[in-house]
Amino acid sequence: MxxxxxxxxxxxxxxxxxxxxxxxxxxxxxxxxxxxxxxxxxxxxxxxxxxxxxxxxxxxxxxxxxxxxxxxxxxxxxxxxRPVRALPAMLAPQSEFARRGRQYHDHARMPGRRIDGVRYSFQYGMPVTNPALTSAWARELAHAAAYTAPSYPMSQGLPALREAVCDYLARRRGVQARPEDVVIVDGTQQAVALTARVLLDPGDTAVLEEPHYAAIREVLQIHGARLQSIAVDGQGLRCDALPSEGAKLVCVTPSHQFPSGVVMSLPRRLELLDYAQRHGGWILEDDYDGEFRYDAQPLAALRSLDEHGRVIYVGTFSKVMFPSLRLGYVVVPAGLRGDFVNAKWQDDFGSPGIEQAALARFMAEGGFERHLRRTWKTLKERRTALLGGLLRCSAGRLQINDSHAGMHLVVWLRERSREEGEAFIARARSLGLGLYSIAPYYLAPPDRAGLLLGYCGLSVAEIDAAVERFAACLDEMWR
Ligand SMILES: Cc1ncc(COP(=O)(O)O)c(C=O)c1O
Missing domain, CATH: 1.10.10.10 (Winged helix-like DNA-binding domain superfamily/Winged helix DNA-binding domain)
Incomplete structure (x- = not known):
C-alpha cells in the first residue's frame, strides 16, 4: 500500500x-x-x-x-x-468589536516588534536576565505549587499578594492603599481592558498623551473610545489642552512619561486631578517603571495626591520581574471596586493562583527587594554605558532625551526626516544592529527621525559594541 x-x-x-x-x-x-x-x-x-x-x-x-x-x-x-473541508481563511468580522480589532490591531506590525537576525537589538520591553532571579523564582514556584490550594483563586487576587503589593506601594511609591482596594490582573494590558469595560461606552472620549504606549491606545480604540491625543511638554501632559467639555478617561504616565521620559510637574499633577474632579472623569495612571530612577529618589505616584478618588492606579510586574509573568495590579477607587472585580471575574475568574502565591512569598520574605536593588544597579550601568557611548559619537548630530529613569532612551537624529530615520534603521539592520522608530508611538507622528532605544536586554559590553555600529551609521549619514 x-x-x-x-x-x-x-x-x-x-x-x-x-x-x-x-x-x-x-x-x-x-x-x-x-x-x-x-x-x-x-x-x-x-x-x-x-x-x-x-x-x-x-x-x-x-x-x-x-x-x-x-x-x-x-x-x-x-x-x-468526512475529510475536513477547506474553510475560508478569513470571514467578514462578525461583530463591531471584531471589526475594530482588525482595524486597529495588526500583530505583525506591532510597535517595537523584534527585528530578527540582528546581533544587537535595542528592543524595548526586554527583561534584565538574571540567573539569581531565575533560581529564586524556581524555588518560590515549587513551594507555591506544593502548598497552594488548587481551587479557583479569588477573582480579586490572593489576599497575601494584595497585602504585599500594598506594603510595596507604601514604601516605594508613596501610595497608601488597603488590600481591599487592590485587584490583581494579568498585567497592564488587562488592567486597561477592564478599565475600558467598566468606564467607557463606545464613543466616549479618552485622552492619551502624545506620544504614548501604543498597546493602551489599541485597547481603547478596540473598545470604541473616541481618542484624543494631547502633546507632552517639559512638564508633562499639556492640561490646558484637555477638552473643555470633559473627557471620561485620561491616561497618563506621570512618573516617567512613555516614551519621552518627562516627569510630570507638581502643578500639572494638581491641574489634572482638578480637571478630573470638576468633570467627573477618571485618570488612569500607568506607573510601569517609576521604580527605576537613577539620579534621585523615585517620585511618589500621582495616586498619592488623589483626595477625591479619581485615579485608577496601574502597576505591573513586567518591568520589575519579567513580562512573561503576566501579573500586575490596579488600585481602584472604592466606588468602582465591585465593577472591576466583576469584570475581572467575567474575563478569567482570577489570575493564576500559583504564580500569585509564589510572588506574594517572594515579596514578603525580602527576595523581591534584593532583586530590585540588583536590577537597579545593572540597569544603571547599562544606561550609563549607552548614554556615554551616544554622547561620545554624537558630535552635535543627536538630541538625547535623558530622563534619569526607566529602561529606555529616546534619541532624535537632528535635522533628519522620518523617512531618513527609516533609512538609518534599515542601514543599521544591515550591520546587525536592531533600532526602533519612535513613530508608532504617536497618533500623528512628527516628521523627524526619532528612535526608542531599550537597553535592558544588552550587557555593557554588548552596548559598547552596538554603539560602535551606531556611530558607523551616523558617520555614513552625515558624510
Ligand atoms: C508604558 C507601558 N505601560 C505598561 C507596560 C507593561 O505592560 P504589561 O504589564 O501588560 O506587560 C509597558 C511595557 O512595555 C509600557 O511600556
Missing amino acids: HLQLDGRGPLHAQLTRALKAAVFAGRLHQGARLPATRQLAHELGVSRNTVLAAYEQLHAEGFVDGRVGSGSYVTPPLQTL
Whole structure:
C-alpha cells in the first residue's frame, strides 16, 4: 500500500495521519484489513513499534476495529470521518468589536516588534536576565505549587499578594492603599481592558498623551473610545489642552512619561486631578517603571495626591520581574471596586493562583527587594554605558532625551526626516544592529527621525559594541 508520510512530528503520528488520509480517500474502504504490522514496518522502513502505535491511535479514535495483533479492520464511516473541508481563511468580522480589532490591531506590525537576525537589538520591553532571579523564582514556584490550594483563586487576587503589593506601594511609591482596594490582573494590558469595560461606552472620549504606549491606545480604540491625543511638554501632559467639555478617561504616565521620559510637574499633577474632579472623569495612571530612577529618589505616584478618588492606579510586574509573568495590579477607587472585580471575574475568574502565591512569598520574605536593588544597579550601568557611548559619537548630530529613569532612551537624529530615520534603521539592520522608530508611538507622528532605544536586554559590553555600529551609521549619514 502506498502511504505518503508528511515529515512533520514523530513517525507514529505521521503514519496515523497517512492511514487516515487513505481512509478518507477511499483507498482503505470500510471493512478493509490493515496490512500486518510487521509487513508495513518493513515496507516503510520504520520499526514495528511505530506501526503498532499508529494502529493503536486509529483504534482509540474509532477508525479501525479488532484487536491489535489479530487483524484490524476499517470501521463503517462515521459523520466525523468526512475529510475536513477547506474553510475560508478569513470571514467578514462578525461583530463591531471584531471589526475594530482588525482595524486597529495588526500583530505583525506591532510597535517595537523584534527585528530578527540582528546581533544587537535595542528592543524595548526586554527583561534584565538574571540567573539569581531565575533560581529564586524556581524555588518560590515549587513551594507555591506544593502548598497552594488548587481551587479557583479569588477573582480579586490572593489576599497575601494584595497585602504585599500594598506594603510595596507604601514604601516605594508613596501610595497608601488597603488590600481591599487592590485587584490583581494579568498585567497592564488587562488592567486597561477592564478599565475600558467598566468606564467607557463606545464613543466616549479618552485622552492619551502624545506620544504614548501604543498597546493602551489599541485597547481603547478596540473598545470604541473616541481618542484624543494631547502633546507632552517639559512638564508633562499639556492640561490646558484637555477638552473643555470633559473627557471620561485620561491616561497618563506621570512618573516617567512613555516614551519621552518627562516627569510630570507638581502643578500639572494638581491641574489634572482638578480637571478630573470638576468633570467627573477618571485618570488612569500607568506607573510601569517609576521604580527605576537613577539620579534621585523615585517620585511618589500621582495616586498619592488623589483626595477625591479619581485615579485608577496601574502597576505591573513586567518591568520589575519579567513580562512573561503576566501579573500586575490596579488600585481602584472604592466606588468602582465591585465593577472591576466583576469584570475581572467575567474575563478569567482570577489570575493564576500559583504564580500569585509564589510572588506574594517572594515579596514578603525580602527576595523581591534584593532583586530590585540588583536590577537597579545593572540597569544603571547599562544606561550609563549607552548614554556615554551616544554622547561620545554624537558630535552635535543627536538630541538625547535623558530622563534619569526607566529602561529606555529616546534619541532624535537632528535635522533628519522620518523617512531618513527609516533609512538609518534599515542601514543599521544591515550591520546587525536592531533600532526602533519612535513613530508608532504617536497618533500623528512628527516628521523627524526619532528612535526608542531599550537597553535592558544588552550587557555593557554588548552596548559598547552596538554603539560602535551606531556611530558607523551616523558617520555614513552625515558624510
Ligand atoms: C508604558 C507601558 N505601560 C505598561 C507596560 C507593561 O505592560 P504589561 O504589564 O501588560 O506587560 C509597558 C511595557 O512595555 C509600557 O511600556
